[in-house]
Amino acid sequence: MKNNHNPKMGIHPTSSECLPARNSSMNTIYKSNRRKLLDSLATNVPLQNVFFNTSVGNGSDRVYGLAWCRVDVSPKTCGKCLNDTITTSLTRCPESKSLVTYLSLCSLGFSNDSFFGELWDSSSSSSNGGDNFDDPLVFSKGYSMMQSLIGNVSSQPLMFETGVVDAGSDGKRYGLGQCRRDISKLDCEKCLEDLLTTYHKFVLNQTWWDMRAMSCGLWYDHVRFYQDDLRENRDDSEVSNPIPSGGEKWYKGDMTLVFVAFLVLHWI
Numbered sequence: 001m002k003n004n005h006n007p008k009m010g011i012h013p014t015s016s017e018c019l020p021a022r023n024s025s026m027n028t029i030y031k032s033n034r035r036k037l038l039d040s041l042a043t044n045v046p047l048q049n050v051f052f053n054t055s056v057g058n059g060s061d062r063v064y065g066l067a068w069c070r071v072d073v074s075p076k077t078c079g080k081c082l083n084d085t086i087t088t089s090l091t092r093c094p095e096s097k098s099l100v101t102y103l104s105l106c107s108l109g110f111s112n113d114s115f116f117g118e119l120w121d122s123s124s125s126s127s128n129g130g131d132n133f134d135d136p137l138v139f140s141k142g143y144s145m146m147q148s149l150i151g152n153v154s155s156q157p158l159m160f161e162t163g164v165v166d167a168g169s170d171g172k173r174y175g176l177g178q179c180r181r182d183i184s185k186l187d188c189e190k191c192l193e194d195l196l197t198t199y200h201k202f203v204l205n206q207t208w209w210d211m212r213a214m215s216c217g218l219w220y221d222h223v224r225f226y227q228d229d230l231r232e233n234r235d236d237s238e239v240s241n242p243i244p245s246g247g248e249k250w251y252k253g254d255m256t257l258v259f260v261a262f263l264v265l266h267w268i
Helices: 030-048 075-092 137-153 185-202 261-268
Strands: 051-056 063-069 101-102 106-111 125-129 161-165 174-179 209-212 216-222 248-252
Touching: 030 051, 030 106, 030 137, 051 185, 063 075, 075 101, 075 106, 075 216, 125 185, 137 174, 137 185, 137 216, 161 261, 185 209, 185 216
Parallel strands: none
Antiparallel strands: 051 063, 063 106, 101 106, 125 209, 125 248, 161 174, 174 216, 209 216
């Protein structure tokens, strides 16, 4: 797998890759099922502790899908992120039967083959604060906190965990890790550890950064971006944007942000 590290792409990169489904062509029945599935995801994810997976249809016209949001966003923000993602996906890939897309606040994927419970880690992305550098000793404390946090994410019922480290006069550093709830504990840890390994040098000494894949994500900041009880509904004004203007983005894999077919997994 090649690595495409692409700096300063802006808040919402737009390039995509849409591939046809294996041994199958798009028809009106599948397209209708896809629409029903996507509507169901956008409706149910905010109501189901920010994760939901389902399928619609039968036989070759059956479509499988799942979506999740970051745990600290409100139901309204979660639903908006998913609806915006769906609109963009169908506009750019109107004939696609399988794709994945992930933003900082939500992730979504669908396919004509079941992928539930599978770790999808062929690509990922990272953002950081650009010129906003931290003291190396403070960063080291924060990064160690994130490493420790990884081991706790998979043991939580909702597959997320938060962490904080006191840096004295430099304040505190906050972290959050999250995985899709349909993958195993081992796959969750692998996904998060792969993100840290892949992007360590690109977030070095940054005051804020995030790392994301379809199956997991890590978020880190010098300002607190979550509440103590992340299961409580939040006011939308409290939702932080982890990719402010002036930051940088880095990418792994053959896509940008990502619209990518799952079919490679099934062709092998």
